Amino acid sequence: MREKILLIDGHSILNRAFYGLPDLTNSEGLHTNAIYGFLNILFKMMEEEKPDYLTVAFDLSAPTFRHKMYDAYKGTRRPMPQELRQQVPVMKDVLGAMGVPILSMEGYEADDLLGTIAKRSEAKGMDVTVLSGDRDLLQLATDHICIRIPKTKGGKTTIEDYFAKDVQEAYQLSPLQIIELKALMGDTADNIPGLPGVGEKTATKLLLEYGSVENAHAHAEEIKPNKAKNAFLEHYDLAVLSKDLATIRIDSPVEYDWETARIHDLYTQEAYEFFKELEFKNFLSRFEETGNTSKAEEHFATITDFAKAEELFALAQKKERVGLELLEEKGMILGLGLAYEEEGDLQVYGMLPQGFVTEAYLLDKAKMLCQQGNAVASLNVKAMLRHMDLDHHTAMFDAQIAAYLLNPLKSEYAYDDIAREYLGEMLPAKEDLLGKLSYSKAAAEKEEELAKSVCYMAYTALKARQPLLEALEAAGMKKLYTDMEMPLLFTLSDMEKEGIRVNAEELKEYGEKLQVRIAELEKSIWQQAGEEFNINSPKQLGVILFEKLQMPGGKKTKTGYSTAADVLEKLAADYAIVSDILEYRQLTKLKSTYADGLAGYIDEGGRIHSTFNQTITATGRISSTEPNLQNIPVRTELGRLLRKVFIPQDGYVFLDADYSQIELRVLAHMSGDEKLIQAYREAQDIHRMTASQVFHIPFEEVTPLQRRNAKAVNFGIVYGISSFGLSQDLSITRKEAEQYIKNYFETYPKIKGFLDNLVQQAKDEGYVSTMFGRRRPVPELKSSNFMQRSFGERVAMNSPIQGTAADIIKIAMIQVSRRLKEENLKSRLILQIHDELLIETAEDEVEQVSAILEQEMKGAAELSVSLEIDMHTGKSWYEAK
DNA sequence: GAACTCACG
DNA sequence: ACGTACGTGAGTTCC
Helix, strand or coil, X not given: CCCEEEEEEHHHHHHHHXXXXXXXXXXXXXXXXXXXXXXXXXXXXXXXXXXXXXEEECCCCCCCHHHHHXXXXXXXXXXXXXXXXXXXXXXXXXXXXXXXXXXXXXXXXXXXXXXXXXXXXXXXXXXXXXXXXXXXHHHHCCCCEEEEEEEEECCXXXXXXXXXXXXXXXXXXXXXXXXXXXXXXXXXXXXXCCCCCCCHHHHHHHHHHXXXXXXXXXXXXXXXCHXXXXXXXHHHHHHHHHHHHHCCXXXXXXXXXXXXXXXXXXXXXXXXXXXXXXXXXXXXXXXHHHCCCCCHHHHEEEECXXXXXXXXXXXXXXXXXXXXEEEEECCEEEEEEEEEEECCEEEEEEECCECCECHHHHHHHHHHHHHCCCEEEECCXXXXXXXXXXXXXXXXXXXXXXXXXXXXXXXXXXXXXXXXXXXXXXXXXXXXXXXXXXHHHXXXXXXXXXXXXXXXXXXXXXXXXXXXXXXXXXXXCHHHHHHHHHHHHHHHXXXXXXXXXXXXXXXXXXXXXXXXXXXXXXXXXXXXXXXXXXXXXXXXXXXXXXXXXXXXCCCCCCCCCCCCHHHHHHHHCXXXXXXXXXXXXXXXXXXXXXXXXXXXXXXCCXXXXXXXXXXXXXXXXXXXXXXXXXXXXXXXXXXXXXXHHECCCCCEEEEEEEECXXXXXXXXXXXXXXXXXXXXXXXXXXXXXXXXXXCCCXXXXXXXXXXXXXXXXXXXXXXXXXXXXXXXXXXXXXXXXXXXXXXXXXXXXXXXHHHXXXXXXXXXXXXXXXXXXXXXXXXXXXXXXXXXXXXXXXXXXXXXXXXXXXXXXXXXXXXXXXXXXXXXXXCEEEEECCCEEEEEEEHHHHHHHHHHHHHHHHCCCCCCCCCCEEEEEECCHHHHC
């Protein structure tokens, strides 16, 4: 049997991977997407080809002779972006660690080396595969040399294979004629000029007729398209040069020893370390046979026996610290993980409900451990609290919240990530153990693995506790964790349990009323369009409006026409169908998301229980899901009417209090700008005051338009001002927007300095902070992409403001709920909407609760401007707002 | 599952 | 020159 060699064009494949994959980084901020993509395709090739030899060729960074010649023709190449450049040496190191030889040579491109080794290997009787993204290499194809070119089509990578016959088939030319083809048509990507005006079509035609560049030239006078004829006559030198540029050398004087290229084991210990460092979790399972996986499992045991469970819980109770994970999904207890130290040895147990070890039993034991003063470490304390009531002062450690504070940008805080970052251990992820199964499904199908999962969770929570606390301390966020996030966790848990009462019948009627109008609009829209189509499909709608009805302003998104509201609003005045569509959109949104959507969440008690997420946002705000009760309509009257279905229980009213412009007040305080602080001390209407000061007009003479503009500028400042954004918002030119901003900064000079300082700080430290020390990393500032960098600047300006406001209301929430409890009131905090608190208030407690809200919200932070609130009562959320 | 749209602060 | 305002979650369509 013939031996096989795989030759890879290193830069070409890295380049492809870099542009084809989203921007991955490891926790140190090293970009890894190109390396990841390279390895992915390498492993795929290894499985498909099973080669005996493997070598990767790289260009040396110094420009080669051929490129120098070309540069004389057409400037310089675009430099490699820093995000890719930094991956090249790492890639070489990884290959080195896997025992793969790297081939480079001064004065020779990777192409030349690949060509040379391919031919030599063929001569030795081997089958050769060359992997590259570069079609130039097709000239090397023979019966035994196959060029493989990966192509990405619609997110999927397919590989095109070219032996000599495939080249012939695809191009009607022999492999060697590919050189001639390039010489004639050129290749901008590869810096080959070619003949002006000659493209692939003409070039192929000429070659089919004359066979080569030289022969075509010899018959130049008879060449048919005049354009090509003239090109030959006037620019033949270009074709000659191009041919030389396009020719891959197969006689490079490179030393090559096949034995060093022979593949032994790619999955070495050294490679494992690299993969860990790069955080390529998916690849680590490949190392399993080499015995490199975590040793944690040696301490694990699955407990099924009731007596043994009893014994272990009794032991655990005596421990000062335990790791405890109660795995729950949709109200069901699916398992319990328990970890503690026994005579210096870590013991970890997984238990699933079965036999005498019932759900209730596990719950009971978990609760006992929490209550008996063991400092319990868990990944998600609030999930555990769903099934038990604990005093707010119970000592608990929440690993996910700690990890969130340390890096709020992650989308999830899974145990394997926490273990990797804070313990330096690679644990099998949930997916490795359970595949794509949900926990509930795993409970039925993969019991052993599920038990292992809860072990890993309890193990990680317990072991990572100290490192996480130390990291919080080092980052100056220990207080934030202990005095803000952990107390808030209990408050949020209470809010989730309370829920909010909803009048189901009224909600249903609201939906039915909408449906009547929706049906009318649908008919009207179809009638005006002259056909029935799916109005909900932006694609179909775009075709109707911009093609069939020929409306102006088409094209905007990658996939077609934009039919977003701001586009349609511009057309609504001229086209009746468009205003119908806008109304249709509004109503169907209200119907599906709110009328129908919320109905599904009402429990037997007539209440809706949202989940308040504490580890989602980048800035420190909380978020609300299933359902989201932080985006209930209010801006339009029709939407606002929906709030009439949110009602307090009998004998209660709603008390709603929201901060007045908290972010702008935070800005005034943090910047220390005297003029803005003074403005707040004097004026009721800050936007009017801003207008008066920025436009230099008396307060009384500010027009509504001027006030509106000033308000937009105020918002813009908080969002991280840009003239473009402001001009969009106000429908003015960028120049005018620039002038507004300039005026604003002249009026409030310290604000400019404050914002500039935030950006500088983000660049220096890599993060910005709130008044309470909460951090937000801003990695975008390091990007070589202008847009990303600009985004980073706006984030640096906005996050401390939005985040400080979030901190303040968190403090208020903790204090308000504490006082409601301490003063033995029946009233309960039930919702938070970023700057607003909603209290279900007993009718006889309204006065007392109003006073509490007033004191605690205003007193949540000591700023150089006062914190003001607006407060209302009502028999529904509609009335109370 | 990504893209689009739209509800909120 | 580049092409956007900051922070979220959910429903629908379509590949």
